[in-house]
Amino acid sequence: MTHAQASGRPRTVYFFGTCIVDLFYPGAGLAGIKLLQSAGVEVVFPDGQSCCGQPAYNSGYLDQARAVAWAQIKLFAKDYPVVVPSGSCAGMMKTHYPGLFRGRPEQAEVEDFVARVYELTQFLVDVLDLELDDLGPPVKVTWHPSCHSMREMGVADQPKRLLHQLSKVELVELPRERECCGFGGTFSVRQPEISAAMVTDKIGAIAGTGADLVLSGDCGCLMNIGGAIEKAGGHARPLHIAEFLWERTHGRR
Amino acid sequence: MSDARTAILGRLRAAEGKTPPPAEHFEVVAPRGWSGEEKIARLRRLMESVHTEFLDARGGDWTALLQDWLAQQGLAGLIYPPDTPLGRRLAGQWSGATPLIPYDRSLAEWKEEFFAQEAAGLTGTQGGIAETGTLILWTDETQPRTLSLVPPVHVALLDVNMLYDTLWQAMREQGWTNAMPTNLLLVSGPSKTADIEQTLAYGVHGPKRLLVVLVEGDPAFS
Amino acid sequence: MAAADFRAKAHDALGNRELRANFRRAMDGLMSKRAMLFADRTEWTALRALGAAVRARSLLRLPELLEQLETRLRDNGIQVHWAETVDDGNAIFKDILSRHGARRVVKGKSMVSEEMGLNHALEAEGIEVIEADLGEYIIQLDHETPSHIIMPAIHKNKQQIARLFSQKIKDAEYTEDVDRLTDLARRVLRRKFAAADAGISGVNAAVAETGTLVLVENEGNGRMCTTVPRLHIAVMGLEKVVERLEEVPPILSLLTRSATGQVITTYVNMISGPRKPGEKDGPEEVHLVILDNGRSRIYADPELRNTLRCIRCGACMNHCPVYTRVGGHSYPGVYPGPIGKILTPQILGLETTGDLPHASSLCNACVEVCPVEIPIASLLVRLRSEGAGKTPHGGAPVKGAGSRRKSQEDWVWRAWALVFRMPLLNRLSNFALTRFGWALPSDSPLLREWMTVRSRPRFARRSLHELVRREGIPHE
Incomplete structure (x- = not known):
């Protein structure tokens, strides 16, 4: 610091x-x-x-x-x-x-x-105390905080504070958001059934929010969650928060 | 078995830590600076939230109030500790319909009968703890352990001048370390369980009801 | 045996909708109750730091404190026994009970006694052992083991308990009313308390300076077991000692709030001796059995020693996404959840339970709520390392260290380290994966596991390294 x-x-x-x-x-x-x-x-x-x-x-x-x-x-x-x-x-x-x-x-x-x-x-x-100006169309998103960001890095409400700055973005709280998505690196293949149960619950909760996008700050989670949504034919698109913020504030590249 | 003792302690000693012990900061369990009324209110609120009942006998005659209460409950009797100041007071002033039953024998002498009594058991307390809504009970020759355990109703007298903010304060100010009774008990409500579907149910093994009688400055408690 | 067991049992549990619903409901309730009582973060931080300090200090001086405890207990008239193994512990119990001719025993909840298999050992001697905690009583009726260290029957719903009672308790009518079910148990168990020759209990904390055994409970069964029969035998793991009485309040507060979201339990029972002459009740003899069963070996390593801080509150399992889904019966040994994943392999050995430390996503939910700051995730990694024979420093060897070593895995990680240590190799491999990664076969075992519920991960066409160069971002 x-x-x-x-x-x-x-x-x-x-x-x-x-x-x-x-x-x-x-x-x-x-x-x-x-x-x-x-x-x-x-x-x-x-x-x-x-x-x-x-x-x-x-x-x-x-x-x-x-x-x-x-x-x-x-x-x-x-x-x-x-x-x-x-x-x-x-x-x-x-x-x-x-x-x-x-x-x-x-x-x-x-x-x-x-x-x-x-x-x-x-x-x-x-x-940086970054200020954002939303240029994108209205969209509904939900946020998945990763376990390690919260519990090892001590990331608290910073991601949500960024998202709240975006005027046309509706942030829907993900039920049980603090619960692990089941990725855990090798855990997902060493204990595939338990990991599958966890990610299945997670994408169920995401679907329940009706969000168009599920955002996270960790690509491990996104690979897990996104892969499960895709396999299940779900609606929400997984996206890293950085990409989302850049898109919203500068338009698509 | 002393072999086991030697072996276990030997292994532990071989590995014993040489690092300095971490400091302990007890402020978080220290007195809160609550006033007398705050303590009473907090204790009542917490204990009532777990189904404890209260009779406020401050400035009145607790024996008379208790007599009325017992009569309304239709209990078969009041089992009390006869060789205590409060027991003597009770016996001296009792005129109620509810029979008084002295706990004047060893448990073995009347175990069957005692377990079968649909009566209340009366005990004094060594004060209370506001932080958690707790009564402090000492057992000794005059006040048996089972008096607050076996009868379906436990009546406890609590002197409001003996309320502490926290357990830590109570044990220090009462000097427990120098004189622990064979059984020191903290009671914070009637017996309860949540072992079936997290649903609270009262009176699983111990008393189904707990009545706290608040008294103040009664010489029987000094 | 046990490791393969875990996956098989977890498989069954995951497929049992009723069981999963029971656990989910229970864990949700326990988590929210706990959260309410630790809403004041400043207080939580200070109390937890104190709790951790108390436990760490106790462990630092463990042998000394155990000796002091023994001396004080003896001064108070409590007899002390030491057991190296569970068999030794059971033998001590049998011996004491047979000297007293005790045939009927009532027992309060004790996880150490589960660890010992005490009930079976005593029943083999023809001694009747009745579990008196309502949850323990329920599972004893159904010949089960606890699925949770605080709430042993948490895997059952009231319909299942109603059926069980109506089948197993004489003259019991079928009822799903919790008050009536509770009353039914009360009637049966009261007779048992009155008739018992001896009572058995665990210990939540033993105070060295006063020679006091502290027991925490809500039901009153613990008080019955330690008060009504003429003989009381308590049993504890050797780590349960604390030095001073004033260290008990923070431990109690952390324990009850973490476990069940209560500011305090209904009863806190502090036993400092048998009945004195002139007292009308209480046991005439009190014994304490101190069990090692591998704990002194755990103690030998300064990092693993932190396992012994545990005060058995169960918060780690209540917050564990794995436990919540597979339930307590999937785990080998008697301690389920995160604490079980670090404790059981150290007691039973990594040969049979080496997979347990891997059954975690390392999400750290347990670490976050542990009231005595046990670094559970780090200890899981340490045990993974021990299993693979990669012991980092020279503590005492963990039982079964190296037994999970696979040379294939060794080579994978060596190659991995080479690729990620050497920029040139990394660049080559990134190039290959981004261009040709799509051609990797989907039927490799790992990818197959991944793809049961997920689509196949897709490599980007250009790596970030390449994009950075293309965009002209300084890349020194």
Whole structure:
């Protein structure tokens, strides 16, 4: 927090795209970058970046997670805030990097990095105090907060505050919104039946809202929820909040 | 079995932590600064929300009020602790229709009869706790444990001058650590259960009803 | 055995609509009741920090406190027994009961006694053991085990209980009225209390400085079991001790609010000795059995030790999206839900229960509500790591460490790390996946599992790396 706040509005930020965004939802990443740029912030995208290491970490392969994490940290060496369009990947960094490197020579450097990590909507609201002007047609949306954004990153109402700024967007509360969608990385294939039951309940709740779009800040959730809606022939379209905000405020690319 | 003791403690000791213990901050369970009336109101509200009944005998004669109440309930009797100040007071002043039954034997001597009584059991209290709506009961030679447990109705006398904000305050100010009775009991309502579909039902094993009689400055409680 | 069991049982539970509705309804109710009582976030944060500190301090000085507890209990006239294993624990019970010629025993709710299989052990000796907590009584009638550590019969609805009572209780009429069902149990169990030779109970906290056993309950069955019979035997896991009496209030407050959304339970019973000369009731003898059963091994590791902070409130299962759907009977061992996923593998060993730590989406809902700040998600990851033989640091070995190791998985993660560590490799693989990922076969086992209820994930045609370069965004 200190880095961004001490200097007020930072001039430059790093963007950490995440592996899921890189391969499946690059549009969400690009929209995040453009939102930052349109707020007058210079965005640097270290080219060597790949993944935060969470998949290996969650599987208990800590050495592999550490190696990949360290490879990222080295690429983000300058004193810029690190903005991540995913509560889960940002949460991995914030909550688990310190433990992964505790008592190791890299510890101080890791802690410096961790202190600079922001989830995208957190950064847009808390640091940039972003103001949005809605240019889109009326639409009904619902919001799925990801578990790690809430419980590891401490993202609270920032996404909803952004959505509430959009005059023609009706935000419908998702029943049991705080309950996990059932993704959980390898959980979805290690316990496929339980995961399926969870996502089935989730898309039922989404359908119940009558929303045209289900928005989230995490592409893992969107892949899970969106895949289930598509398979079930549901109505709501899954979309990352960054892409939605960019579309609403700048029209379709 | 001492082998087990040695082995277990040995394993624990081998791993015992050397890190400094985390600090404890008790402010969150410390007194709230409630006035006497606030304490009474809070205790009543919380206890009534779990079906506790109240008789306010402050400034009056609790024995007479209790007599009337018992007569209205049609209970078979009032079992009371005879060797306590309140028991003596009760016996000395009782003129009601409800028979008084002294708990003057060991439980074994009248277990069947005692369990079968459709009577109320009377106990004193060592005060109450406003935060949770709770009565403090001590058991000793004069006040048996089962008196507040087995009869279908429990009547407890509570001196409003002995209300504490929190449990933490009560145990410290009454010096519990130096003199724990064999059985110290906190009672916050009649017996209840929610084991069937989360539906509250009262009187599953212990008393079905709890009547708290509020008194103030009665010498029988000093 | 047990691991495969979990998936099979979860499968059955997921297909049982009545069961799922019972759990959903119950968990929704418990969550909202708890939330109301912790609405003041400042108070919650402070109380939770205190609760966590109390438990952490107790564990830091555990051996010392256990000795102090033993001394104080003995001074108070309570006899103390130590059991390394569940068999030892059961043997101690049998021995005490047989010395007293006790044939009829009433028992209050105790998860440690479930862990020991105490009822079976005593019944094998011809001793009648009656579970007196209404929920426990219900499941005992149906020869079941608890499906929840606080609400053991939570998987049943009142129609099922009505049927059960009408079939199993003599002269009972069929009724779905909860008050009448409760009254029915009252009548049966009162006779049992009056006739019992001995009472058995668990312990919610044991206070070292005063030699006091604290028991929390709503029904009064616990008081009956510990007051009416001549003999009372309590049993606890060795982690239940706290140092000082003043540490009990925060633990109690966190326990009852987290468990059932009550500011306090109807009864809090603090037992500091058997009946004294001149007292008219109370047990003539009180015993405490302290059970290890793997806990001292858990204690040996500073990280895993946090498992032993648990005060058994059940909030983790009430908030668990997995537990809510599969119910308590799907889990091996006696502790279901998130706490079971970290405790059971450490007690029973990862050989048989190594899949349990993986049965979590790591959503952290349990971590958020745990009143003593147990880092459950981190411990799940630690146990996954232990199972795969990737023990990070030299604590005491977890039972069955490395038993889930698969060389195939080792290679997958090694290759993964290589790709994501080496920018060039990553670039190549991204290129390949974005261009040719569509050609990956859909019938690979993992993709098949994914696609049971989801469409196939589609790789983007260009990676974010490529878009960034195309857009001219600085990419140093």
